[in-house]
Amino acid sequence: MLALPGVAAAQDDTLVRADDCRVDPSLCIITHNPSLDEIVVTGAGGLPPENFDRVIGHHSIEEGGNGLGLRLENQLRGEAGLAQFRRSDARSAHPTSQGITLRGLGGNASSRALVLLDGIPQADPFGGWVAWSAFDHVNLRDVVVHRGGGSGVDGAGALAGTINLYSSQALGGGVAVGGGSFGASDAVFSIGENLGDGRVSLDGRWMRGDGFIPIVADDRGAVDRRAPFSQAGLGMRISTPVGRFERIEVSVRGWRDRRDRGTDFSRTAIDGLDASIRYLVDPTPFAGWQASVLGYVQLRELDTGFASVSVDRSSVAPALYQRVPAMGLGARIELRPPSGQDNPLRFGMDWRRVEGSTQESFFFTGTVPGRARVARGSSDTIGFFADWAAERGNILVNISGRLDHWKIAQASRVERNIGGSVRSDERFPARSGWEASARGGVRYDAGEFNLRGAAYTGWRLPTLNELYRPFRVGADATAANEGLRPERLIGGEVGADWFAGDVRVWLTGYWNHLDDAIANVTLGRGPGNFPGVGFVAAGGSYAQRQNVDAIRAQGVEARVSIDLGAVELAASYALTDARVRAAGAARALDGKAPAQVARHFGNLTVKYNEGPAFIALRGRYLGAQNEDDLGLQQLDDAITADLTASFKLFETREGDKKIYFDIRVENMFDALVPAAIGAGGAIERASPRSLWMGLSVNF
Numbered sequence: 001m002l003a004l005p006g007v008a009a010a011q012d013d014t015l016v017r018a019d020d021c022r023v024d025p026s027l028c029i030i031t032h033n034p035s036l037d038e039i040v041v042t043g044a045g046g047l048p049p050e051n052f053d054r055v056i057g058h059h060s061i062e063e064g065g066n067g068l069g070l071r072l073e074n075q076l077r078g079e080a081g082l083a084q085f086r087r088s089d090a091r092s093a094h095p096t097s098q099g100i101t102l103r104g105l106g107g108n109a110s111s112r113a114l115v116l117l118d119g120i121p122q123a124d125p126f127g128g129w130v131a132w133s134a135f136d137h138v139n140l141r142d143v144v145v146h147r148g149g150g151s152g153v154d155g156a157g158a159l160a161g162t163i164n165l166y167s168s169q170a171l172g173g174g175v176a177v178g179g180g181s182f183g184a185s186d187a188v189f190s191i192g193e194n195l196g197d198g199r200v201s202l203d204g205r206w207m208r209g210d211g212f213i214p215i216v217a218d219d220r221g222a223v224d225r226r227a228p229f230s231q232a233g234l235g236m237r238i239s240t241p242v243g244r245f246e247r248i249e250v251s252v253r254g255w256r257d258r259r260d261r262g263t264d265f266s267r268t269a270i271d272g273l274d275a276s277i278r279y280l281v282d283p284t285p286f287a288g289w290q291a292s293v294l295g296y297v298q299l300r301e302l303d304t305g306f307a308s309v310s311v312d313r314s315s316v317a318p319a320l321y322q323r324v325p326a327m328g329l330g331a332r333i334e335l336r337p338p339s340g341q342d343n344p345l346r347f348g349m350d351w352r353r354v355e356g357s358t359q360e361s362f363f364f365t366g367t368v369p370g371r372a373r374v375a376r377g378s379s380d381t382i383g384f385f386a387d388w389a390a391e392r393g394n395i396l397v398n399i400s401g402r403l404d405h406w407k408i409a410q411a412s413r414v415e416r417n418i419g420g421s422v423r424s425d426e427r428f429p430a431r432s433g434w435e436a437s438a439r440g441g442v443r444y445d446a447g448e449f450n451l452r453g454a455a456y457t458g459w460r461l462p463t464l465n466e467l468y469r470p471f472r473v474g475a476d477a478t479a480a481n482e483g484l485r486p487e488r489l490i491g492g493e494v495g496a497d498w499f500a501g502d503v504r505v506w507l508t509g510y511w512n513h514l515d516d517a518i519a520n521v522t523l524g525r526g527p528g529n530f531p532g533v534g535f536v537a538a539g540g541s542y543a544q545r546q547n548v549d550a551i552r553a554q555g556v557e558a559r560v561s562i563d564l565g566a567v568e569l570a571a572s573y574a575l576t577d578a579r580v581r582a583a584g585a586a587r588a589l590d591g592k593a594p595a596q597v598a599r600h601f602g603n604l605t606v607k608y609n610e611g612p613a614f615i616a617l618r619g620r621y622l623g624a625q626n627e628d629d630l631g632l633q634q635l636d637d638a639i640t641a642d643l644t645a646s647f648k649l650f651e652t653r654e655g656d657k658k659i660y661f662d663i664r665v666e667n668m669f670d671a672l673v674p675a676a677i678g679a680g681g682a683i684e685r686a687s688p689r690s691l692w693m694g695l696s697v698n699f
Contacts, residue, residue: 070664072140073098073132076163078603078618079145080557080574085109085596087622087635088675088686090132091229092214094261095270095302096465098129102147102160104553104578105489105514106597110463112487112514114151114158117165118251119332120276120296121155126326126356128463131300133231133257134272135165136188136205142166147557148510149489150439150456152385152402153334155350159458159489159514167251169201169237178662178694182226184209186694198240198247206232212688214262216672219682221313227262231255249278265307265318273299288338292348298328300356306472311539311680318364319472326356326464347386354379358469361418372418375468375480377411377428379461394445401438406461408432411482413468428468428482435459435486450497458489466518466545470533475540478520479532485547488515502563511554516547519594521586522630543629548586551594553578566610574601580629592631598623600637612648617641627677635674640667657699664692 073089076082083106086097099111106112110128114121122130146154146162154162173191180186190203211227213220233255241247257270276296281289301324308319334348357376361369385402411428441454462484470479495508520543526536536542555576562569578597582589593599600623608615619641627633643665650659667673670689678684 071132072135072143073100074666076100076143076145078572078605078620080559080572080601080603081147081555081576082113082145082163083597083601085129086675086686087673088214088684090231090257091209091259091687092211092227092261093675095131095257095268095304096127096129098132100130100163102145103510103512104555104576104594104597105160105512105517105551106578106594108518108520108594110466110518111157112159112460114154114162115165116154116162118167118276118278119154119294120274120298120330121157121328121352122165123157124300124302124326125298125328125354126300126302126324126358126463127465131255131257131270131272133270134233134253134255134274136203136233136235140165140167147508148439148454148456148493149458149491149512150400150437152383152400152437152439153346153348153387155352156381156383156402156404156406156435156437157458157460159460159487160512167237169199169239171199172656172699174696174698176662176694176696178692178696180209180664180692181690182210182212184690184692186692195238195240198238200236200238202234202236204232204234211259211262212690214675214684215313215678216683216685219313219680221310223263223309223313223316225262227260229257229259231257231259245282247280247282249276249280251276251278261307263307263309263316265305265316268302268304270303271301290336292332292334294330294332296328296330300324300326300328302326308475309678309682313680313682318367318369319362321361321369323359324356325359326354329353345386345388347384349382349384351380351382353381354464356464358465370418371415371423373413373415375411375413377464377468378409379407379464380409381406381461396443396445398441399439401436404435404437404459406433406435406486408461408467411464411468413480413482426482433486435488448499451495452497453492453494455492456490458491460487462486462518472533475526475537477530477533477536477540477542479530479542479544481545484518484545485516487517487547489513490515504561506557506559508557509555510557512552514551514553515549517549517551517580517594518545519548519580519586519589520544520629521546521548521582521589522628523585546586548580548582548589550581551578552581566608568605568607568609570603570605570607572603575599576601589629592629593626595626595629598625598637614644614646616644618644622673633677633681635677636672638671638673640671640673641669642666643668658697660696660698662692662694662696666690666692 071089073084081103083101085099086093097109099109101112111123111130115123115130144164148161149159151158151162169192171192175189177187186207188205192199192201208230211229213224214227215224235253237251239249252275254273260267279293281291303323305318306320308317330352332350334346336346339345355378357374360373363371381404383402383404387400389398408431410430413426415424416422437457437459439456443450443452467482467484468480489512491512493508493510498505522541522543524530524542526540527538529535530542553576555574557574559572576599578594580589580592580594602621604619606617622638624637625635627635645663647661648658649661667687667689673686674683675686676684
């Protein structure tokens, strides 16, 4: 898709213009909300779109009422070609397995797609996974998905694409309460008020549940039980003018997440606090410049336990306790000179620093750990970017690029006997380098028929987790690799769009080549002692994170939508052919599909929106995928169906107060969706059938 300044590409095709903004033009994005069938203008950090910008797409995250029981990560699963490392969501998955990617560039729990909230990177500073429980649909009004890498203005790390989350600061508010299956409860609220010439908004959410048993019934043992969860968040945003043409935006959000994996010794606690300040300059009547200056801080702490379960699942023991404090710091400056609406230019620079440590206790005797390990490190990336677009008649051209300097600072990993001697004390020297990336795209608009194409490059720095932290899953052990090189991608795409009345068709073909792809490479089998992890028991495997030669992915993405008035039909399909290219120690992976990458994905949605009722039925097909890098274990395919219904029970004549009754059924036919294969071949499932019901009031 062709990315333009200030907006993005995904599904629909809605032409909008900046002068449609009726509230604070310096802080608005314009999107199309199909559930309301109208153009919606909501506040968002960043510079406004130019007059000719075209929003090709929209992913609504609120469809009627207040979305009780709705989870952002599950909504994203409906996007063709988008995949999370595990099929389970943030109620039962381990947080470190929740990376996200696009277009077959998976096989790694670290994200290869860049997730941004109002322009701020959201990947965990230490591990690169995404804490989906931190995002609340109450204060999000839109999600826009860029497919393909090289979007220089978004920042480094956009190998597979970019997922942009946009906040809202709408006036009024709402409150919703409800409950669901497995003892689940959900409560949300939001409120927005004018504050002098500015605006303040507050939102929060609390969700809990007793959970389901993750292991399927046929494989369960005495140690298996339900996996409860409890998650909450509270956020505040203030926007206020500080001059005739200047504005300051301050945002603070804190959240907590408690869950476990359905056995003893597997509890997880995550706490986070994010804060940002943004200074915006609107176009002045003299110079005409626009500017945005952003600074942010992210604090994270993960405390988690890992359990060792016997093959027959009759006993469980602690295997590892891990604490991961991490911090992300960043800044961004963006300028847009008065170059005219026919050749908009934006340029600037950004900086991001991540630092953190993993503090681990392991080698248990009973419940008492015998060894401890501490690994810590940090890295910095500073980049310079520019983006230019021009429209000449029916042709639209977009070129963007960036140049980044990265530095991995000196790091360490120390292992010792608790209360005794030091077993190892490793120091890793600092290293640095330069990386360039670019994207160029063109689109020919012939009215009902469009042709488009793009070519791009991108790169990703290894996470601190990949560099310095060995880990174990059951009997399997994986060593870290402090010498990992950055991943580098080159790719391209061509596509066509056809619009005929109420029918719209999008078709895209793509090709990606990811050099030095980071993968967990199996190097041996237990029993035995192996470097970086120690003893591996019989039946276990030994692996190390390594740069394999490449991952090559090619595929087709298609989407069709038909608007029949009160009824809307939409279908999407993604065909992905991804293969690893590897030699040397990793040659066993050569020609195999990356782990956790499905070849087929399909989605069919039927929406009804008439009068007081909104009903949506979604069916999804998830293709089979490899569980491990060697393809020795496979997660079967699955078909699921979800139902969402919202009924407006009351609305004032002025339309300023509304009451909804909401129903949501997930996996309504209780399909088995395999999410992982554990000790002894035990299958872990994603969420079974669950029901949510509740009331919401908007005012």
